[in-house]
Amino acid sequence: MHTLEVISPGLLTTVQDLGRRGYRRFGLPRCGAADAFSLQVANLLVGNSQDAAGLECTATGPALRLLRPALLGCVGAGLPYLNGELLPGRASFHGRAGDFLEIRPAPPGLRAYLAVSGGIDVPVVMGSRSTCLRAGFGGYQGRPLRAGDVLACGPRRSGRPARAPAREADETGPLRVILGPQDDRFTREGLATLLDAEYRVTAECDRMGCRLQGPPIAHRGPADIVSDGVPEGSIQVPAGGLPIIMLCDGQPTGGYAKPAVVISADLGRVAQLAPLATVAFRAVGREEARAAREAQQRYLAHLADMLQASTGYRSFHVRVQGRSYQVTVEELP
Amino acid sequence: MVRLLEAGDAGLVVEYGDKVDPELHGRVLALYYRLAERALPGIRELVPTYRSLLVEYDPLVIGYQQLVETIEPLTAGPPRPCSGRLMEVPVCYGGERGPDLEEVAALCRLPVQEVIARHAAPTYLVYMLGFSPGFPYLGGLDPSLQVPRLARPRLQVPAGSVAIAGPQAGIYPQSTPGGWRIIGYTRLALFDPGSDAPFLLQAGDSVRFVPVKEGEHAHA
Numbered sequence: 230m231h232t233l234e235v236i237s238p239g240l241l242t243t244v245q246d247l248g249r250r251g252y253r254r255f256g257l258p259r260c261g262a263a264d265a266f267s268l269q270v271a272n273l274l275v276g277n278s279q280d281a282a283g284l285e286c287t288a289t290g291p292a293l294r295l296l297r298p299a300l301l302g303c304v305g306a307g308l309p310y311l312n313g314e315l316l317p318g319r320a321s322f323h324g325r326a327g328d329f330l331e332i333r334p335a336p337p338g339l340r341a342y343l344a345v346s347g348g349i350d351v352p353v354v355m356g357s358r359s360t361c362l363r364a365g366f367g368g369y370q371g372r373p374l375r376a377g378d379v380l381a382c383g384p385r386r387s388g389r390p391a392r393a394p395a396r397e398a399d400e401t402g403p404l405r406v407i408l409g410p411q412d413d414r415f416t417r418e419g420l421a422t423l424l425d426a427e428y429r430v431t432a433e434c435d436r437m438g439c440r441l442q443g444p445p446i447a448h449r450g451p452a453d454i455v456s457d458g459v460p461e462g463s464i465q466v467p468a469g470g471l472p473i474i475m476l477c478d479g480q481p482t483g484g485y486a487k488p489a490v491v492i493s494a495d496l497g498r499v500a501q502l503a504p505l506a507t508v509a510f511r512a513v514g515r516e517e518a519r520a521a522r523e524a525q526q527r528y529l530a531h532l533a534d535m536l537q538a539s540t541g542y543r544s545f546h547v548r549v550q551g552r553s554y555q556v557t558v559e560e561l562p
Numbered sequence: 563m564v565r566l567l568e569a570g571d572a573g574l575v576v577e578y579g580d581k582v583d584p585e586l587h588g589r590v591l592a593l594y595y596r597l598a599e600r601a602l603p604g605i606r607e608l609v610p611t612y613r614s615l616l617v618e619y620d621p622l623v624i625g626y627q628q629l630v631e632t633i634e635p636l637t638a639g640p641p642r643p644c645s646g647r648l649m650e651v652p653v654c655y656g657g658e659r660g661p662d663l664e665e666v667a668a669l670c671r672l673p674v675q676e677v678i679a680r681h682a683a684p685t686y687l688v689y690m691l692g693f694s695p696g697f698p699y700l701g702g703l704d705p706s707l708q709v710p711r712l713a714r715p716r717l718q719v720p721a722g723s724v725a726i727a728g729p730q731a732g733i734y735p736q737s738t739p740g741g742w743r744i745i746g747y748t749r750l751a752l753f754d755p756g757s758d759a760p761f762l763l764q765a766g767d768s769v770r771f772v773p774v775k776e777g778e779h780a781h782a
Contacts, residue, residue, distance in 0.1 A: 250607065252760075253618070254690075254691065254764070255761040255764065256692045256694060354756070364694070364695045367755070407571055409568040409575075410569045410577070455580050457577070457614040459616075460573035460616065460618060463570070481692055482609065490568075490570030522622055
């Protein structure tokens with residue numbers, strides 16, 4: 230059902246879900262929300278499953294007209310203005326047909342996620358509704374939104390406006406990294422530089438990667454390696470010594486040595502780095518990385534429980550033969 | 563000597579060496595197939611490369627120790643050099659869509675026809691896909707055709723461009739920037755997101771280039 234009309238698209242607004250899985254061996258990046266955690270929170274707030282498609286807004290978000298009533302939620306570095314009135318972020322709100330919704334920037338972050346009840350309904354391509362900008366497919370016609378585009382959403386479920394609780398304090402401080410896989414390709418001083426210095430995000434900062442400016446990191450011997458796999462969050466250091474953090478649209482293989490990889494719980498924070506932001510890194514072990522991931526999962530589970538208590542549907546995590554499923558049961562009036 | 567290396571909290575690199583070598587790559591592929599067959603819960607992606615296999619996993623489903631204990635016994639065993647699939651790629655050499663062919667011939671001190679013959683002679687191995695969706699890194703180029711990359715990479719290399727650089731050969735599936743030397747083009751689609759089998763090639767496949775003239779470019 231037609232739900233949103235794009236009046237102005239903003240700087241770079243794309244349809245994203247949690248991305249594609251299983252195609253990285255073919256050179257296809259995950260795509261999906263750069264800050265997946267924020268999209269998951271936004272989805273829960275409007276009664277969607279965590280992996281529904283929403284809009285990823287970059288810096289200046291879009292101006293939209295609602296074509297039918299919907300529950301909406303904005304999470305991340307954006308402020309929702311409904312008919313000119315500022316509404317709280319990290320919260321959901323009702324919109325009526327004809328309402329005018331703007332997502333304005335909320336520095337210091339870079340990306341905001343707008344979820345709409347029912348989820349943005351674009352065709353599923355290779356298992357996902359996410360936009361792959363690099364190859365021009367998926368999402369809304371394989372491209373960023375433009376003025377005049379009309380977006381459909383799935384059927385709306387019952388749900389009330391709600392607010393997500395504040396998060397515990399692992400959202401600030403240095404980005405946490407695990408050293409490797411090629412930390413042995415750097416001098417001891419080089420690794421100390423990476424972990425002690427402060428870097429600044431350059432203007433070359435997109436969904437593929439985020440280039441940093443600061444003290445160069447010294448290699449031990451030649452800078453390039455025979456290409457190997459590049460996980461999301463990899464810190465690549467080319468010959469010039471300046472690090473690049475790889476994001477969700479980054480290529481799955483590459484020939485730059487990687488002294489460290491940002492832990493998965495901090496990938497959303499990488500996605501929120503805007504040009505001129507400062508970045509520092511701290512080395513952690515697997516245990517701390519796991520604890521951080523578990524804390525995020527607990528937060529999402531707590532939010533889901535809290536919202537279920539106030540709505541007519543309930544969702545369950547079911548494990549069958551080692552696979553996890555999320556099952557939602559809704560009471561019909 | 564196989565090394566298991568941490569790549570963040572959701573990645574593990576199984577490194578077999580640090581060179582481009584078909585035998586070494588065969589051992590990477592063998593591990594890839596063994597793991598793919600097992601379909602372990604928690605493993606999200608397997609990315610084979612020239613010299614290593616990147617295993618991406620969900621650390622909340624499978625722990626690092628459990629993953630290492632599962633993978634270590636599988637790292638030994640015979641290499642599996644190829645998938646057994648051979649793909650023929652029709653190529654129209656030179657002209658507007660192969661703008662670097664004559665320069666490559668000059669750099670190699672060979673007649674243009676000889677460059678074409680030597681490029682189309684070998685059976686290439688797809689070592690890995692990367693750079694852009696569906697881009698095959700092909701090994702097996704005739705050493706006499708080794709040329710450096712362009713000093714100034716092109717901002718737009720058209721989709722279907724058949725190119726070489728150093729010891730490597732490749733095909734650009736999408737229009738992207740690129741620094742390899744373009745000697746021809748193919749109409750064969752390497753990536754079609756709408757298809758049930760979106761990618762034409764996978765690591766371990768074999769590829770042969772078949773010269774065709776402009777008019778007879780096959781609708782493969």
